[in-house]
Amino acid sequence: MNLRQIVSKLIISVIIGSTIDCSISDTNDKDPEVWITVSSLADFNRKLNRTIERQIELNWRRVTIDGQHNQWIGLFNENPSNEKLVKSGKNYSIDSINIDLLNNGSYRTYIQFPYKKFSMKNLNNSCLKYWIALIKNKKIIAKNCLKIHPFWMEKNMAIIGNMSLLDLMIPGTHNSGSFDRYDLYEDTLTNKYTLCQDESIFNQLIYGIRFLDLRIAYDNNNEDKQRVWIVHGPVVMKHTLNSVIQQIKRFMEMAPKEVIIIDFHRFEKGFAKDELSQQKIRRHHRKVWTILDKHLLKYLVPKSMGLRTKLNELIAKNKRIIIGYTSDNYLIDRQYLFPQTKHLWPNTDIVNEMVDYFNKTICDVFPGELVSSMAQLTAEKFKLIIDLYDGLRTMAQNVNRLITDAFHWDSGMGWTDCANVVSSDYFLGNNLIDISIKTNLMRSKKQSTVK
Incomplete structure (x- = not known):
């Protein structure tokens, strides 16, 4: 597998058969949901001369698609705010993807999630630096973070x-x-x-x-x-x-x-x-x-x-x-x-x-x-x-x-x-x-x- 091609690649969550339909559907009656996962893939990229592993994935479901091409999902290294979005737009994020066609999906970013060393001192804040947000017309519709749940x-x-x-x-x-x-x-x-x-x-x-x-x-x-x-x-x-x-x-x-x-x-x-x-x-x-x-x-x-x-x-x-x-x-x-x-x-x-x-x-x-x-x-x-x-x-x-x-x-x-x-x-x-x-x-x- 060529991980240079994998970096920043869009992954569409498709389930074989008819068990779960991830195509465009009518989900207007439910709020959209976003969350972060960490890819299990790992390999050494010889061209980059480094290991590519634990890439952060942006996931979304129940997003209403209106055909206006004005929605995107971003990865942030802080809790995103509408004020900064208005000022900086996509430049505010560290990676992003437009979602004009898919109300359910997943996108593997180029950002790698580091291994964490936990102690009692760093368990108070459940969010681990990385945040995901669904943006429409420079306004946050839904957001979430990569979390720990020790308690x-x-x-x-x-x-x-x-x-x-x-x-x-x-x-x-x-x-x-x-x-x-x-x-x-x-x-x-x-x-x-x-x-x-x-x-x-x-x-x-x-x-x-x-x-x-x-x-x-x-x-x-x-x-x-x-x-x-x-x-x-x-x-x-x-x-x-x-x-x-x-x-x-x-x-x-x-x-x-x-x-x-x-x-x-x-x-x-x-x-x-x-x-x-x-x-x-x-x-x-x-x-x-x-x-x-x-x-x-x-x-x-x-x-x-x-x-x-x-x-x-x-x-x-x-x-x-x-x-x-x-x-x-x-x-x-x-x-x-x-x-x-x-x-x-x-x-x-x-x-x-x-x-x-x-x-x-x-x-x-x-x-x-x-x-x-x-x-x-x-x-x-x-x-x-x-x-x-x-x-x-x-x-x-x-x-x-x-x-x-x-x-x-x-x-x-x-x-x-x-x-x-x-x-x-x-x-x-x-x-x-x-x-x-x-x-x-x-x-x-x-x-x-x-x-």
Whole structure:
């Protein structure tokens, strides 16, 4: 892929088939919406002699097209004002695009979003420098910013406090521990198809993710004493379970009114029945529990409280972490281990098939169970070997705008009425965190009306 051609390229959000219509339509009865995402694409541009990654994307929906050629969308490095627009016009923005024909769309700018280092000092302002605005006749019609949501549960507790985790729409990440920044020299076939995120666990939580999908292995041969590692399938990541759990602990200390789910979805090497004796498997599971006990015990929700406990009660008792665990039968002390989260996994590399799968399954009822819609494409083995997809970054790019539209409350798909957890790859490329927060406020209102 030639990224020189990609820079400043317009991307039209087109969904194959008739599942979501992104063509011009009558949306005059609803306000336009704009938001910022970060492209998952990354590559080294040899002509420019630099890496092109994390390009900021401008997104819009429900924009009324009147044929007057007087509307544009701009990217700004401050909260835009009408006064400056009148004075400077498009020169006020750092990038922009005319939108004369499309009421829904996306535009990838040349601006690259830097990795952020968060601390308690810089969490007060939720906007991260970059703003988007829809402009018509030098007047702002709609605007938004690229945000973090470290305290979204706390800020909305007066509204959602009487809801349980089963009632909420919860933003999550797929293979949460399989993260790393793009590196040209490590952009191997293996890394292209095992790395699913480029933000650390701590940063994922700061941005607003509340469901973490972890897969682990026990490595007897590694000289490092930290033998429990994060893995994606057979591939060992750079991160130990201990380091990931410490990131979670740091967040829990900084955000005392947030509730999260940690789902140990798979246990790979060092946990398999056909590989080791039962005694050794138990020993390895005890090692996992020792790490959890050391760093997170005071936050763990006991199974006796159940998943229907309201957020208010969980926070009041400082029981704010649900542990989903696939193999709890290997541990004697199971009081803090819930069943693993049920995954609705399309297991396809075809967009239409993913949409069809969720249309058929997302509203299935699983009483008392957390259910995660795994909203990402899955590579087929042979196509992966020949790198037909150009890696998981490209696969995420191909689907992230789609899932933003499909899980939106006015999409007409009905997914947002049923979704519990929604997990994605390269989550900054979609708007599921914002959508989840707003959906929860709407669900609470509906529950109040029913009562």
